[in-house]
Amino acid sequence: MKIFLFIVKRAPVLTCLAMLTALLSGLCSGGLVALIHRALEAETGEVASTSAGLLNQTPSGLFGLFLLAVVLTLLSAIAANLVITYLYRQILLDLQIRLARAITRTPLAKLEQIGSPSLLVMLTEDIDNISDTATELVPLISNVVTVMVCFGYLIWLSWQAFVATLVFLIIGGGSYQLMMRREQKILTISREKLDILYRYFNDLTVGTKELKLNEKQANAFLNQVLSPTAHTVQKLLFRWDMAYAIISAWGRFLILMVVGLILFLLPRYFSLSSSILSGYILALLYVRSSLLAIIDTLPELAEAAVALEKVESVGLDLAYETAIAPAAPSATPVTPWHSLQLVAVTHRYYREREDGVFTLGPITLEFQPGELVFLIGGNGSGKSTLAKLITGLYPPESGELRLDGRLVGHPPAGDTASREKYLKKYLSPNQYRQIFSMVFTDFHLFDELLGLALKENKEEQIAHYLARLQLDHKINIQDGKVSTTALSRGQQQRLALLVAYLEDRSFYVFDEWASNQDPIFKAVFYTELLPELREKGKTVLVISHDDHYFHLGDRILKLTDGQLTAAKITDGQLT
Numbered sequence: 001m002k003i004f005l006f007i008v009k010r011a012p013v014l015t016c017l018a019m020l021t022a023l024l025s026g027l028c029s030g031g032l033v034a035l036i037h038r039a040l041e042a043e044t045g046e047v048a049s050t051s052a053g054l055l056n057q058t059p060s061g062l063f064g065l066f067l068l069a070v071v072l073t074l075l076s077a078i079a080a081n082l083v084i085t086y087l088y089r090q091i092l093l094d095l096q097i098r099l100a101r102a103i104t105r106t107p108l109a110k111l112e113q114i115g116s117p118s119l120l121v122m123l124t125e126d127i128d129n130i131s132d133t134a135t136e137l138v139p140l141i142s143n144v145v146t147v148m149v150c151f152g153y154l155i156w157l158s159w160q161a162f163v164a165t166l167v168f169l170i171i172g173g174g175s176y177q178l179m180m181r182r183e184q185k186i187l188t189i190s191r192e193k194l195d196i197l198y199r200y201f202n203d204l205t206v207g208t209k210e211l212k213l214n215e216k217q218a219n220a221f222l223n224q225v226l227s228p229t230a231h232t233v234q235k236l237l238f239r240w241d242m243a244y245a246i247i248s249a250w251g252r253f254l255i256l257m258v259v260g261l262i263l264f265l266l267p268r269y270f271s272l273s274s275s276i277l278s279g280y281i282l283a284l285l286y287v288r289s290s291l292l293a294i295i296d297t298l299p300e301l302a303e304a305a306v307a308l309e310k311v312e313s314v315g316l317d318l319a320y321e322t323a324i325a326p327a328a329p330s331a332t333p334v335t336p337w338h339s340l341q342l343v344a345v346t347h348r349y350y351r352e353r354e355d356g357v358f359t360l361g362p363i364t365l366e367f368q369p370g371e372l373v374f375l376i377g378g379n380g381s382g383k384s385t386l387a388k389l390i391t392g393l394y395p396p397e398s399g400e401l402r403l404d405g406r407l408v409g410h411p412p413a414g415d416t417a418s419r420e421k422y423l424k425k426y427l428s429p430n431q432y433r434q435i436f437s438m439v440f441t442d443f444h445l446f447d448e449l450l451g452l453a454l455k456e457n458k459e460e461q462i463a464h465y466l467a468r469l470q471l472d473h474k475i476n477i478q479d480g481k482v483s484t485t486a487l488s489r490g491q492q493q494r495l496a497l498l499v500a501y502l503e504d505r506s507f508y509v510f511d512e513w514a515s516n517q518d519p520i521f522k523a524v525f526y527t528e529l530l531p532e533l534r535e536k537g538k539t540v541l542v543i544s545h546d547d548h549y550f551h552l553g554d555r556i557l558k559l560t561d562g563q564l565t566a567a568k569i570t571d572g573q574l575t
Contacts, residue, residue, distance in 0.1 A: 026145025
């Protein structure tokens, strides 16, 4: 089964250890049946005509074997439970880290297409369902081994009777499997609906202020959007639980039917002694709990399989690390650089409320160190998308992105004969992105200054920036930890700017950074902070609507319906 192969690949050593403990537990548990049966035969004086062996012992000898089997069963069960617990935690941790790494490696456009709510479901519900497979692995193996040992004993007693028993079990198992396959579709549908429900939960938490200010909107959201979807999910899950209950009960019924058929039907067609018949009934009743445990495990494995299929369907591969070009260098920033070029770059994407696909480009553009460039245009003209293309967050659908003549991207197959050849012609997208520091319109602030190579006098450096950005009375930063991010939006933007300063990259991009700043600090940003960055040799791209500051830039680029043109200030007017 695919889900088990997935678990084995994640933790092969632990899985093998778990299988060994399960095997021992199953052998000991199954062996108890034969010992009990032989003990009963010894008490009644009737012994089945079987081959001589370990079980042909005196009552005292059988009691010693029984005690040994019980102790081994106990110890192996304890060991199995310990291994299960550790395996589950290791698998859960491994999958969480792998999924987190997969998210960081996945292209931004793909992540935006998946959506944050779906990613959250994967990080919680799906990962937990997949990890739960580890807790089922050892009991399943133990129960399967117990069943196999008991079946082996039944063959030893009478192979003809076993063939008839096996036919009954196959017929019953086939009907059980048909029911499982039919109802498993419910899991897939409910998983899709769960993504939608989590998206509405996200709307609820993010849009709380708007809902509180508009009671009609809140009631409509709860009654027409959230509640119907939640009810749909619950109905689907209840249907699955109901189907599971029916299927589980059917499995229990089948086992009892097999016992009845052996007890009342087989003696009519086969000459079975009472000793052999009692051995069959005893073994089947004993193995019934193991068979039921196996039956109860199958629906949970089905849930895990659906979860794994969902994660893989969106292109997040948990089984293997994403392949990296063999000659790809480490992601250290390329400094210094002299020319960044976009050559006939295009990007297409769907825009809401419009038919068809919006095309940005083709755009040919060049940046050099130490220049301040304004990017302007109407809403929806593609400014933010162009910034993501420039910074390498979106790969061009056509055209080329070059840094000092080196093509940004992975080379085609057969074009990496040597590391030197690779380094001369290509630059990995990840390495290229390290020259940028960008403050997005929807930026996110972390509670710690992560991954920053701060100078030795970092306390003085941070204190200087906090005072310069008028944040020193609001927050303090000690050992890289920010005291609070519960600030106004404008203050959060300043804190994001401080982080960008500390990154000390060679290319800065600000997307509507000054939109929430007061007039005084907005003037400081445009007339002092941006020119200072330019004087330090930084390239600065500013997306802005503040036209009375455009004269401070070296160039003005204007986007109109996805097409780029140059603009300039003439007699105080933008032309």
